[in-house]
Amino acid sequence: MRIALFVTCLADTMFPQAAKATVLLLERLGHEVVFPDGQTCCGQMHINTGYQPEAVPLVRRHARIFDAYDVIVAPSGSCVGTVRQQHAMVARRAGDERLASLAESVAARTYELSELLVDVLGVTDVGAYYPHRVTYHPTCHSLRVLRVGDRPLRLLREVRGLGLVELPAAEQCCGFGGTFALKNADTSTAMLADKMHHVLSTGADVCTASDSSCLMHIGGGLSRLRTGVRAVHLAEILASTEQPGTAGAQSRSAVTR
Amino acid sequence: MPATAPAGVGQLRGEEPFPAAARRSLADPQLRRNLRHATTTIRGKSAAVIAEAPDWEQLRAAGAAVKADTIARLPELLEQLEAKVTEAGGVVHWAADAVEANRIVTDLVRAAGTDRIIKVKSMATQEIGLNEALDSAGITPVETDLAELIVQLGGDRPSHILVPAIHRNRAEIRDIFLRAMPGVDPSLTDDPAALAAAARHYLRKTFLSTPVAVSGANFAVAETGTLAVVESEGNGRMCLTLPETLITIMGVEKVVPTWRDLEVFLQLLPRASTGERMNPYTSMWTGVTPGDGPQAFHLVLLDNGRSAVLADEVGRQALWCIRCSACLNVCPVYERTGGHAYGSVYPGPIGAVLSPQLTGVAENTSLPYASTLCGACYDACPVKIDIPELLVHLRAEVVESRRRPTAESIAMAAAAHTMDRVGWYEAAQRAARLSRLAGRRGRGLPPPLNGWTVSRDLPDAPAETFRDWWARR
Numbered sequence: 001m002r003i004a005l006f007v008t009c010l011a012d013t014m015f016p017q018a019a020k021a022t023v024l025l026l027e028r029l030g031h032e033v034v035f036p037d038g039q040t041c042c043g044q045m046h047i048n049t050g051y052q053p054e055a056v057p058l059v060r061r062h063a064r065i066f067d068a069y070d071v072i073v074a075p076s077g078s079c080v081g082t083v084r085q086q087h088a089m090v091a092r093r094a095g096d097e098r099l100a101s102l103a104e105s106v107a108a109r110t111y112e113l114s115e116l117l118v119d120v121l122g123v124t125d126v127g128a129y130y131p132h133r134v135t136y137h138p139t140c141h142s143l144r145v146l147r148v149g150d151r152p153l154r155l156l157r158e159v160r161g162l163g164l165v166e167l168p169a170a171e172q173c174c175g176f177g178g179t180f181a182l183k184n185a186d187t188s189t190a191m192l193a194d195k196m197h198h199v200l201s202t203g204a205d206v207c208t209a210s211d212s213s214c215l216m217h218i219g220g221g222l223s224r225l226r227t228g229v230r231a232v233h234l235a236e237i238l239a240s241t242e243q244p245g246t247a248g249a250q251s252r253s254a255v256t257r
Numbered sequence: 258m259p260a261t262a263p264a265g266v267g268q269l270r271g272e273e274p275f276p277a278a279a280r281r282s283l284a285d286p287q288l289r290r291n292l293r294h295a296t297t298t299i300r301g302k303s304a305a306v307i308a309e310a311p312d313w314e315q316l317r318a319a320g321a322a323v324k325a326d327t328i329a330r331l332p333e334l335l336e337q338l339e340a341k342v343t344e345a346g347g348v349v350h351w352a353a354d355a356v357e358a359n360r361i362v363t364d365l366v367r368a369a370g371t372d373r374i375i376k377v378k379s380m381a382t383q384e385i386g387l388n389e390a391l392d393s394a395g396i397t398p399v400e401t402d403l404a405e406l407i408v409q410l411g412g413d414r415p416s417h418i419l420v421p422a423i424h425r426n427r428a429e430i431r432d433i434f435l436r437a438m439p440g441v442d443p444s445l446t447d448d449p450a451a452l453a454a455a456a457r458h459y460l461r462k463t464f465l466s467t468p469v470a471v472s473g474a475n476f477a478v479a480e481t482g483t484l485a486v487v488e489s490e491g492n493g494r495m496c497l498t499l500p501e502t503l504i505t506i507m508g509v510e511k512v513v514p515t516w517r518d519l520e521v522f523l524q525l526l527p528r529a530s531t532g533e534r535m536n537p538y539t540s541m542w543t544g545v546t547p548g549d550g551p552q553a554f555h556l557v558l559l560d561n562g563r564s565a566v567l568a569d570e571v572g573r574q575a576l577w578c579i580r581c582s583a584c585l586n587v588c589p590v591y592e593r594t595g596g597h598a599y600g601s602v603y604p605g606p607i608g609a610v611l612s613p614q615l616t617g618v619a620e621n622t623s624l625p626y627a628s629t630l631c632g633a634c635y636d637a638c639p640v641k642i643d644i645p646e647l648l649v650h651l652r653a654e655v656v657e658s659r660r661r662p663t664a665e666s667i668a669m670a671a672a673a674h675t676m677d678r679v680g681w682y683e684a685a686q687r688a689a690r691l692s693r694l695a696g697r698r699g700r701g702l703p704p705p706l707n708g709w710t711v712s713r714d715l716p717d718a719p720a721e722t723f724r725d726w727w728a729r730r
């Protein structure tokens with residue numbers, strides 16, 4: 001299948017390993033990945049902070065670029081959530097009905113990685129090998145906007161060598177919330193502290209999720225406290241194999257070719 | 258544009274923005290423990306009884322449908338309600354705002370010739386600051402709901418819709434009773450049964466000697482003019498039946514079209530709010546009945562900004578709220594900060610959208626941002642109010658309400674401009690990489706970005722972006 005990658009600005013700039021892993025994983029499963037030119041950002045930060053008019057050009061750019069593809073994937077629950085739930089709303093609020101229906105059409109073809117794998121490609125065993133104790137944090141937008149349910153867990157359960165440990169109070173928000181982490185830094189920190197407490201209580205080596213943004217928050221906290229627990233994107237785990245150099249403890253080395 | 262709730266009366270605006278008020282609550286470990294314990298307990302109870310109801314999702318859909326229909330024809334239903342209440346011997350008053358409602362009630366109490374009233378727990382009277390207004394008119398209001406009484410005796414403010422004293426533990430309650438309850442036994446312990454008995458003893462005397470009661474209403478049935486209050490303790494029923502005069506204040510959105518509609522809400526409300534299959538007491542009354550119950554009944558229909566909410570096509574779904582407090586109990590922000598941080602009698606997710614709408618967003622700009630948009634409130638709401646959607650909508654209104662550009666708006670405009678030009682965007686990525694040299698894991702960031710480094714490291718920007726890697730493959 002020919003699949004267009006929407007990399008997301010955060011993965012592109014700060015967490016390329018998650019996007020590279022997405023590409024390598026899909027190619028390993030026999031699919032062709034294309035990276036449409038001219039893509040930048042879905043505008044989530046603008047929309048969720050109240051800057052909807054500013055987001056309109058970004059919605060337009062995204063819809064035009066990705067309209068050329070039948071299947072689009074992004075390694076981010078929250079960015080897919082924005083495309084699916086907010087792009088048409090932003091266009092309508094700006095009075096652009098044509099853009100709204102274009103955005104709706106693109107949204108219907110856009111999938112978060114675990115949705116693509118399980119629902120579209122029909123796989124749960126992606127042939128991965130990852131010999132670590134892992135706990136999974138279901139990010140709010142994957143859980144409640146996209147309703148990915150247990151798809152990520154079904155994928156993780158098939159990974160060889162992986163010890164999956166259940167995260168207590170998993171469905172509670174980690175406290176990231178985009179600009180919330182800056183505007184309400186103290187409350188965000190209190191929520192993060194509880195999330196880290198639960199992660200540490202599992203004894204896992206790795207905390208995974210399908211959003212680089214939440215992982216940046218949780219991982220940033222775990223790093224600040226020198227806990228030794230790493231935050232690793234789901235795609236990186238699924239991309240790891242038994243081939244030398246791909247299943248290592250270092251997430252970045254997990255995807256170098 | 259219809260008028261919003263007036264400033265200087267009632268309790269819809271805080272004295273400081275949410276982040277500042279929250280900081281104080283977050284620094285109080287006792288408060289954090291009380292809140293975590295209470296919200297966790299009630300969440301568990303509620304989840305268990307909801308799981309028992311196989312048709313819960315259909316009930317929610319029905320509740321939302323009734324509310325949407327009601328709000329869509331609110332003026333017509335209110336006129337029908339007025340006609341039916343009048344027909345049954347009640348008197349209907351229309352109050353445009355808090356000031357008018359307080360004046361109407363004060364005049365009615367004076368006319369009844371008393372200087373003390375008993376009260377059924379009511380959010381509407383909290384919203385308009387009725388107790389303060391009565392106090393300053395020389396009338397003593399006595400709260401009869403146990404938690405509300407604790408708040409009143411403690412000179413405190415409620416911090417939860419359903420459990421106003423959620424932020425207090427029993428040792429604190431004992432201290433308040435010893436300090437402020439007339440005639441309390443000085444050997445009182447902090448055993449819940451002993452505390453309840455002390456309150457009952459004090460209240461019993463008050464019930465029997467006070468001729469006027471003020472209540473709110475959970476529902477008003479337009480087709481019959483029937484008012485309904487649901488409660489757990491029975492104190493409400495005492496207030497509704499014993500006095501000579503009953504004054505009920507309700508927000509105009511509490512009307513439902515028909516008696517049958519109550520069926521839906523009487524199932525939704527207790528399971529979502531207290532985690533009970535059914536609330537212990539449901540009191541309903543229609544006008545006055547000679548020789549039985551209050552012989553004078555007044556209904557005050559309160560607007561106080563609701564028409565302004567109604568005028569907003571997206572925002573109006575906030576008027577569906579049945580004040581069950583389920584959204585508070587599941588909200589991770591509320592669980593950490595408590596209700597006082599919201600500065601309004603309506604805290605938590607619903608407060609973050611309803612308060613700014615009632616006052617006008619320009620007077621409550623921090624509240625729509627008091628959420629991570631995690632969506633737990635939407636899933637919990639028994640009438641399916643899409644609170645995250647409302648929050649995003651109101652944030653846009655906050656931004657539009659600002660007259661002058663702010664540092665944030667300039668940065669946002671610049672970011673959007675950059676993101677819409679691939680060359681600029683790539684240049685910005687290169688700059689982010691350069692900042693590795695200056696950033697020291699983000700600790701040198703300027704405000705507001707330094708908020709990040711309160712508690713979190715920032716990863717170094719990697720040497721190669723994804724698109725560079727792609728280009729070189």
Ligand code: SF4
Nearest residue numbers: 578579581582584638
């Ligand atoms: S918004 Fe919904 S969940 Fe929150 S108090 Fe109102 S009815 Fe209950």
